Amino acid sequence: MPSLTSALDRLATLASASHARACVLLVLLSLAAFLPGFQTLQPLDRDEPRFAQASKQMLETRDFVDIRFQDEARHKKPVGIYWLQSATVAAGEALGVPQARTQIWLYRIPSLVGAIATVLLTYWALLAFVSARMALLGAALMAACVLLGVEARIAKTDAMLAACAVATMGALARTWLDWTRSLAFVPSSRNWLVFWGATALGLLLKGPIVPMVWGLAILVLSLRERSFRWLKPLRFGPGLLLCLVVVLPWFLAIAWKTGGSFFAESVGQDMLGKVAEGQEKHWGPPGLYLLIFFGTYWPAAAFAAMAVPFAWLRRREPQVLFLLAWIVPSWLVFEAVPTKLPHYVLPLYPAVTALLLLAVLNDGIDRFRRGSVATALLVVIVPLALTGVIVAANWSLDGTIPYLALPFLLLALFVAGTVVAAFRRSDFEGALWRGVVASLLLGLGVYGFAVESLRSFKLSPRLAEAVRSVGCSDPAVMTVGYREPSLVFLVGTDLAMGADGSAAATFLAQPGCRVALVEARHAAAFQAALPATGITPRLVTTLRGFNLNGGRRLEIAVLTRP
Template structure:
């Protein structure tokens, strides 16, 4: 096998000599992967501003038990992520961040911390399966993973959830492999505390998802072992007590405050609704996650696919069996549920990384297998298609090209091509490290420059800027036709939503400084209504943009009545 390039070899050799150095390198890689665009990317409708707005309202109201979006109860997820976001914004206010409560990057900090933790915990979990140099590579591949990079930049639950999941499964792996005498070291006596602590946090973040992942894996392993004795080191009694201590106070408080409606809505409507039908236009057929896998797990997805024959042949070995128990049952559940969102399978990606590395070290990736080079070429073809979409989108929406991004994207494609070349000559480890470099370049080009240049997609920030420049204090705002949550987050909790132009005219006819956003579809009836009311609001500006939700071009007029 051809050796790694000297620079990569020196860095990885140095970092692998101690866990502290390895974690430091992974920390820097994770920041390099996740920070481009982190503070400049606009609030991404619809889920992110819903989470952020609910957290902002907790700070405004001082009520940290109930969860609300404007006047509507938001009883879908537990309170954990809202507490984390509120704490991050409070810290920003204490440090003097201007207008901290409308700075979306502050709400994203828990996601960033969760994504970095997922990378470091992947390294820790992989140490139960492979040597430190390969565990370091596995952590780097998770930092390079497109899906984790997306979740690191969105203020919602899934990056933190992924960290909780990999922590629990890393602890469970040590318990299983120690029982089967496949672990080269004795697990820490605090292993059970990691397992249950991460489970408790996961329960407060997203309910039963983390217990579902390790619970399904336990069932498979217990059936294989024909017993449950191997679970004894996890200390279920103290562990469950810890979970109750952590989660029970809020669950009791929300039950008392809502009269049990939280559980009826979160379990009866949100969770069971996703199981019975595709919610919020997110329906997808079984097999969708496999179809998008080559994009969401890029750049390592192609090599992971090549590891499948190896995993099948050696499926009865304790290490492989554990990883398959981690992946397959939960994957089947996610595929069976009609509601499909790409991030659902993110907690399973560290296990896929482990399988890939085990195949790598055991000669399980055959570059001479029929179709192997074509599969490896996806490392180049997937980002090539993405670059084409980005250039088309920039030109179509804004009649411009992201010139600052082009050198980085071109260099990324060159490195991706070198990945295929390294694979063809048998340098598999070198190919995977080049995958990491290609992902860093892609993130810098796309998030740092290309997305930033798409002004048409920034309707809510541009509308919020018009409020700030309207020239009056304490304005009241109404919108007709454009009702995205990001506009609520950026303009204020009391943003009024009008059903028609007459409602906008009635709003403007009230005392005080008032601003109206009127989408073109409502323009005629709005003009009729203000004429009948004898109003003459001033046209401040007209903004054109594109709303991804619905896929429509919009023209929004901004009127002010001083």
């Protein structure tokens, strides 16, 4: 496709002529990558609705210090993301968004902002290593990255955390490369403010993760130099003071409010629990991140794998050494921790991108190396597998075919094929840009159309709609057998969780407008308990769907008082 090649080349040349143009293009590219499905995708159990519900309760109670999910203390992460989510929802309410507090897309706005910031900060960080044109390509690859696209659409900490990590490492890179005389320009005098400002925000978002990433990198580089003097421009004294000013007020407030239990739970149970064992069924063996890398970093993962020999041969050069110090120590820590979640390694992907670009610029990718074309074919595997899974899921669960999504999925597959063709011509830059195009098409097909057609996955939204259809404005609701956080978020904070069918029968017998959601496994106990209550409930509807967390089909009856 010579026309596509020339169009992408002209676009890259035009946009990289100035930083302002590059940033405009990257923002537009990010919006094209992240907005499909942003508003229509249902709350994704279980983490997303837990974060959103806790933020919603802050607005309900006006308590912006403690973090709670219903009556349960949620002392796992610091308060930063809850403040950001509460602020966006409050702004939505002020602007007149209907039912703003149950609009999950409002809670996702901080993640969207964080993902776009990650792309822009990747561009800024890469300027320390490569030309503006290649930095533009690297940032575009981050916008196309599957994992960042997922995190941009989920209302939790990780997209914003990635932005903080990239900001600190971009500042650290300028300090290191200036020390080693590998930087063509002198870092800004405000470089230290970027480093410590991003660190402070990272501490409020997820505790020590951002300091861990730059701390391990500093340790490796300082051992290499046998000195910490190169860190002087970062002004650790004023920087640490800035962090204390930003984070200490809330930490003192939560310590006073909870009697210190926040730190016992967040550090003692959550953080150390993840180190000791795989929490919440998220255990994984060492090496898992390396295995899923080819899916989470698609479409650039195959080419990044080909850059490994280059990185090893040039490992002593200041630029490559810094990137390896950014990636390897933290990656090893994440692999060693039993709890495995794909997003843990996201803050390391911009460094992988930088290594890939350096390999491209320095002839570090060998098109003729044995197995190189087979490795490049991995670019085709993701859209091919995803298309097959989506079609099979639609047909198996809902008896439909995602007709609207198929053209985009097949076009993404075709463009992915041209990526391999460009690679075989040794047009590596063109191949990577084509990968960006393939990712945009794939995201549009998956999030814009395919996921929307999977009605069976939308149990909580359908149940919430059924509750609203009973006719009273504020019914009391109990659920039995289906306890997903998304249902709490959509139905209301006061949603009761029944132990069994008899609890639902007793609940319906009490005065007032009441609705019970009874999963089929509890139906017999519910019917057996009815005669003692003296009521005959009205069946509003019966909904069938598939619970991804339990991995099983469910049938749930929606019942109300007669």
